[in-house]
Amino acid sequence: MPKVSEDHLAAGRREILDGARSCFAEFGYDGATVRRLEEATGLSRGAIFHHYRDKEALFLALAHEDAERMADVAAEQGLVQVMRDMLDRPDEFDWLGTRLEIARKLRTDKGFRDEWIARSADLESATLARLERQRTAGRLRDDLPPEVLVKYLDLVLDGLITRLASGQDITGLHAVLDLVEESVRRS
Amino acid sequence: MPKVSEDHLAAGRREILDGARSCFAEFGYDGATVRRLEEATGLSRGAIFHHYRDKEALFLALAHEDAERMADVAAEQGLVQVMRDMLDRPDEFDWLGTRLEIARKLRTDKGFRDEWIARSADLESATLARLERQRTAGRLRDDLPPEVLVKYLDLVLDGLITRLASGQDITGLHAVLDLVEESVRRS
Numbered sequence: 001m002p003k004v005s006e007d008h009l010a011a012g013r014r015e016i017l018d019g020a021r022s023c024f025a026e027f028g029y030d031g032a033t034v035r036r037l038e039e040a041t042g043l044s045r046g047a048i049f050h051h052y053r054d055k056e057a058l059f060l061a062l063a064h065e066d067a068e069r070m071a072d073v074a075a076e077q078g079l080v081q082v083m084r085d086m087l088d089r090p091d092e093f094d095w096l097g098t099r100l101e102i103a104r105k106l107r108t109d110k111g112f113r114d115e116w117i118a119r120s121a122d123l124e125s126a127t128l129a130r131l132e133r134q135r136t137a138g139r140l141r142d143d144l145p146p147e148v149l150v151k152y153l154d155l156v157l158d159g160l161i162t163r164l165a166s167g168q169d170i171t172g173l174h175a176v177l178d179l180v181e182e183s184v185r186r187s
Numbered sequence: 188m189p190k191v192s193e194d195h196l197a198a199g200r201r202e203i204l205d206g207a208r209s210c211f212a213e214f215g216y217d218g219a220t221v222r223r224l225e226e227a228t229g230l231s232r233g234a235i236f237h238h239y240r241d242k243e244a245l246f247l248a249l250a251h252e253d254a255e256r257m258a259d260v261a262a263e264q265g266l267v268q269v270m271r272d273m274l275d276r277p278d279e280f281d282w283l284g285t286r287l288e289i290a291r292k293l294r295t296d297k298g299f300r301d302e303w304i305a306r307s308a309d310l311e312s313a314t315l316a317r318l319e320r321q322r323t324a325g326r327l328r329d330d331l332p333p334e335v336l337v338k339y340l341d342l343v344l345d346g347l348i349t350r351l352a353s354g355q356d357i358t359g360l361h362a363v364l365d366l367v368e369e370s371v372r373r374s
Contacts, residue, residue: 107354159346167294
């Protein structure tokens, strides 16, 4: 396939993903109908579903983008920095809300849950890899397996997403993240 | 009002709350239509909305019940024990899912959010009161204000609810809660 065509395809996907992200953010997962996705992307349903099998595939592609972006930060600066970035960028809260709305689907639709977990694997492995490096450098507590620390950080991240997505007060959460950070460090 | 009448009223409310809880758990907040609430409670819409102004009021009454029950445990044994109970009682997960589905409503409907926060105040004050007692007894770390510790525990609780509600793997979370507990204690 010639290069120009690949660029064209990638640009089309970018347009779809950006439009779909704001559509999900505004209307929620269920509310993002095919017609609204057409309006938000400026493309026909034919064009959209040429790139993504269905709405679910489109949503999972967005979740994958999130996980990749977070994984980049987590690999260099750790998962707590991912959380600090979230506290500092309230413009992403709308989209995060959609992650909560799919809880029922995650719980009841095993195929969807498996896909979701596969899409999030990058973030977990990036976090674990950084913890291993920190441990080797002697900065991490060594009385607990890194897996427990990853689960701990993941749990706090889920809490933070829930807070942000439901528009609850986030005052003082940087101080809480200091405590989280300290509790995985060598004392 | 004679006593028998009050008992009757309370029994009616109990019936409505129990039916509504399982209806919300099965169909979600939006899916719990008036007709489904009638089926689940075995009562007419007239009887239901005689006790509760509307679906929102009914939902908030259930949230209040949750907060009260959790506050009782938190007052005696702390918020970490509330979380341990959740890990040990998977039968309540279905209902917890509904708490996530209302994230959008919490974020965009200020009146609803204020009511929700008011309903949850018991739990926060019970947690804070216990932390103050633990601090007086010298069991709590004293380098951070109790308010930061409450926010920390609340954040972890939100994370746990999200995990449970979305049916994600909860293996090993008791070890994570050990770490959480330790991180608020005097070292």
